[in-house]
Amino acid sequence: MSMSSSSSIHTTPSAIDHGGGTPITAIHQDIIQSHILNRLDGRTLASTRCASSQLLSLSNDDYLWKDICNSTWLSTTDPRVADAISAFSTGHRSFYSDAFPAVGRHCQSKKTIQQLVLDLDTSELISAVDIYFDGELIYSKVLVTETLSAWFLNTPFRVELLDTKETVATPLNIGSEGFAYISQVEERLRVSWILIDPVKKRAINVASQKAVEARRHWLTEDAQLRYATVVAAGGDGGLVQCGIVVTCGGNYGGEVRVREVIMQVEDMEGKIMTGMDSLRILVAAMEGRRLRRDSKIEKDSYEMFLKMKARCRERKQRREKGLDVVFVATGISIFFGIMIFFSKVLVTETLSAWFLNTPFRVELLDTKETVATPLNIGSEGFAYISQVEERLRVSWILIDPVKKRAINVASQKAVEARRHWLTEDAQLRYATVVAAGGDGGLVQCGIVVTCGGNYGGEVRVREVIMQVEDMEGKIMTGMDSLRILVAAMEGRRLRRDSKIEKDSYEMFLKMKARCRERKQRREKGLDVVFVATGISIFFGIMIFFLSRLRSYYLG
Structure with a gap:
């Protein structure tokens, strides 16, 4: 190597070796x-x-x-991963500082998690996965998960690494000891699962340094190893575990093969969290602090998570035992609420052909019926709309007496307030966004409340309507609405949070706008196809008649 260089080397006082050696x-x-x-x-x-x-x-x-x-990590040589890392603030050094340390269990602040909104710009998550046995790489793969679809956001978040019937060989054989191989796999198998957000330019390794749990599957008798990282769920959500579940097995005398590798996010109730909740938690963990990796600390954190999970299960059982008392108290409260405040009960018959095949729309107030409020319209004019939005609350509970389930389709606060373009009345929307099922995307069960009045007079509620609207802006039929509402009644429940409800509605509006744009592009394409088809038919007819005329005159 050439030692010549035009640059000079400067010796700083801090670099002087006072021991007499070469600095x-x-x-x-x-x-x-x-x-x-x-x-x-x-x-x-x-x-x-x-x-x-x-x-x-x-x-x-x-x-x-x-x-x-x-x-x-051999997976970082993949072009998709390399392109994502190149966009990091300091390239591979930033990526290493994100992916190598362990993730802190607690976020930087509760406010950071509570104010974190699902970023629709995060269009995908890249998974860079490497599996090692005795320190030697035996498998490496890169997966890309699309995160904007309604299917991803509203279904359990579960990423499977291996394809159908794909397995990974290991150097270990199943000997005469039988299930003793499980302890060897636990000690010698290592997994690295790095999630990369190419938009936020952050990464996180959700796999623990060693397996925090190893057990035998009760049915297949395969070895199941869990490489889990415990992080905060945000707000009052407690803890969640980002777990990599590895299933290994084989026949007597044969080699042990990795049969399944799954990544999922699980809450303290044992439920697999949806894509929306999982993405929110993972993005917060990427932004959180990092710790030195220690397999003992990781295992202690997982055991603490299991203890909190057991306590949560006990609380749930006690809560279920006390539900009868709660139902009685709720019934008494509802009775007195009906006596003191305005309330109304409607019964909608759902078996008629008229209900099943017409737009589902339930009107609460009768013709010319209005409800007075304590608010007056003063000199501020339309400023009363903001006051109505802040002070008016709606509860619309749908009850299925056959399935014995109920659901409140109104949001805690108005998710939208605007002035009607014609009547200039205030229109408030109390909406709940739910999955339509299948590939139907999202729908909103909306309560539209119209308020108005004369100058100097009191504000009166003039119209209250409940309807189910899809992403194309269409009011759904009774059959489709009933199917969606029954599925929502059977679904899981979350703690009420007006900010999350408003964010969900704004996400619905964005997806609705995208659906409208796609429809417009599709209609423009159809116009071009129809025009081209018409021109082709016209020229075809002209050629046909000209050929017939030619044959006629030429005999």
Whole structure:
């Protein structure tokens, strides 16, 4: 290697070796970079950056960190992963500082999680997965998960690494000891599952350093290993575990094969969380603090999660035992509420052909019936709309007496308030967004309340309508609405949060706008097809008649 260089080396007072040895600054930077720094691992290279300003500059070389990332995780050599890492603030060094340390169990602040809104710009998550046995790589793969579809947002978040009937061989054989191989797999198998957000330019390794749990499946008798990271769910959601479940098995005398690798996010009730909730938690974890990896701490965190999960299950059982008392108290409260405040009960017959095949629309008030409010329209004019939005609340509970289930389709607060373009009345919408099922996307069960009055007079509720609307803006028929509402009654319940309800409605409006744009593009394309078809038919007819005329005159 040539030692000639036009740059001079400056010795700083902090770099002087008072022991009489050769200071580090006396060594040429090419030698340091090509013969010393490229032999260090990630931890040592990060520590070297703190030694001097010269080493800090040399250690920031992205090629050094790229080699470390590629040697640590082979999946980072995939072009999709490499392109995502290149967009990070400091390239591979930023990626390594995100992916190598463990994730802190607690977020930076509750406010950070509670104010975190699902970012629709996060269009995909990249999974870079590597599996090791005795430190040797046996499998590597990159998966891309699309995160904007209604199917992803409203179904349990579950990513399967291996294809159907695909398995991964290991050097371990099942001997005469039988199930004793499970402890060997637990000790020797390692998994790395790095999730990358290419939009936010952050990454997180959701797999623990070692398996936090190993057990035998009760039915197949395969080994099931769990590599889990416990993180905060945000708000009052407690903890969740981002778990990698690896299933291994084989025949007697044969080799142990990895048969299934699944990544999922599970709450303290044991439920697999939806894509929307999982994405919110994972994005918050990416933004959170990092800790030094310690397999014992990770296992202790998982055992603490299991204890809290058991307590949650006990509380749920006690709560279910006390439901009878709650139902009685609720019934008494509803009775007195009816006596004191305005309330109304409607019964809708759902078996007629008229109900099943016409738009589902339930009107609460009779013709010319209005409801007075304590609010007056003053000199501010339309400023009363904001007051109505803040002070008016609606509860619309649908009850299925056959299935013995109920659902409140009104949001806690108005998710939208606007002035009607013709009557200039206030229109407030109390909407709940639910899944339509299948590939139907999302629908909103909306309560539209119309309020108005004369100048100087009181504000009166003039119209209250409940209807179910799809992403194309159409009021759904009774049959489709009944199917969606019954499915929603059977679904899981969440803690009421007006901000989350409003965010869900705004997400629905964005998806509705995209659906409208796609429809417009499709209609424009159909117009072109129809015009081209018409022209083709016209010229075809003209050619036909001209050929007949030609044959007629020419005999």
